[in-house]
Amino acid sequence: AQTVTQSQPEMSVQEAETVTLSCTYDTSESDYYLFWYKQPPSRQMILVIRQEAYKQQNATENRFSVNFQKAAKSFSLKISDSQLGDAAMYFCAYRWGSNTGNQFYFGTGTSLTVIP
Amino acid sequence: KAGVTQTPRYLIKTRGQQVTLSCSPISGHRSVSWYQQTPGQGLQFLFEYFSETQRNKGNFPGRFSGRQFSNSRSEMNVSTLELGDSALYLCASSPEGRADGYTFGSGTRLTVV
Numbered sequence: 021a022q023t024v025t026q027s028q029p030e031m032s033v034q035e036a037e038t039v040t041l042s043c044t045y046d047t048s049e050s051d052y053y054l055f056w057y058k059q060p061p062s063r064q065m066i067l068v069i070r071q072e073a074y075k076q077q078n079a080t081e082n083r084f085s086v087n088f089q090k091a092a093k094s095f096s097l098k099i100s101d102s103q104l105g106d107a108a109m110y111f112c113a114y115r116w117g118s119n120t121g122n123q124f125y126f127g128t129g130t131s132l133t134v135i136p
Numbered sequence: 137k138a139g140v141t142q143t144p145r146y147l148i149k150t151r152g153q154q155v156t157l158s159c160s161p162i163s164g165h166r167s168v169s170w171y172q173q174t175p176g177q178g179l180q181f182l183f184e185y186f187s188e189t190q191r192n193k194g195n196f197p198g199r200f201s202g203r204q205f206s207n208s209r210s211e212m213n214v215s216t217l218e219l220g221d222s223a224l225y226l227c228a229s230s231p232e233g234r235a236d237g238y239t240f241g242s243g244t245r246l247t248v249v
Binding site for chain 2: 053065
């Protein structure tokens, strides 16, 4: 069974500093996709970044980048130059690379506080 | 481009009642998924609909059901409400590609009293 684990329930970072959120997952599949979502107090989940498992290069989106270690089944999110607007709940998610369904498995989330 | 629209935003119901939640996906998205979010259990998959057919179902009792219409709009229904059904219900739509992430709505906050 696919499971996603986020071992840091809460994290904090000083504004303009860098923070890394951890995520590990368990799967026997070789074809899959990984995502980070952000959920601010407004409740809407926002896609931050995605990574295809077959790509060795780590994905980057502006200040957000990932460290994808396929053998270790690790997928951490690095936020550089943290801003107040980055404060939110962050969820790591896994999607099996199958055409038979679109189910995502989510971790329990990490609450990020940005200190001015 | 309009996002995923969920109605209503808030709902208060009494134990034993039933409730229907609505979700309008992004235009062109044929896959609609529903999740229940609670502080204790996190995000739990309810079901996915694709082209009016339920393609995937999570581990929830039969009181939870859903459907999808020809315009891809989806509804989920919970019958015989229990206090434990109080949660944020999130709807997400997706194009057909395997690498596509979800676009979520803002959810419906259901409180059962």
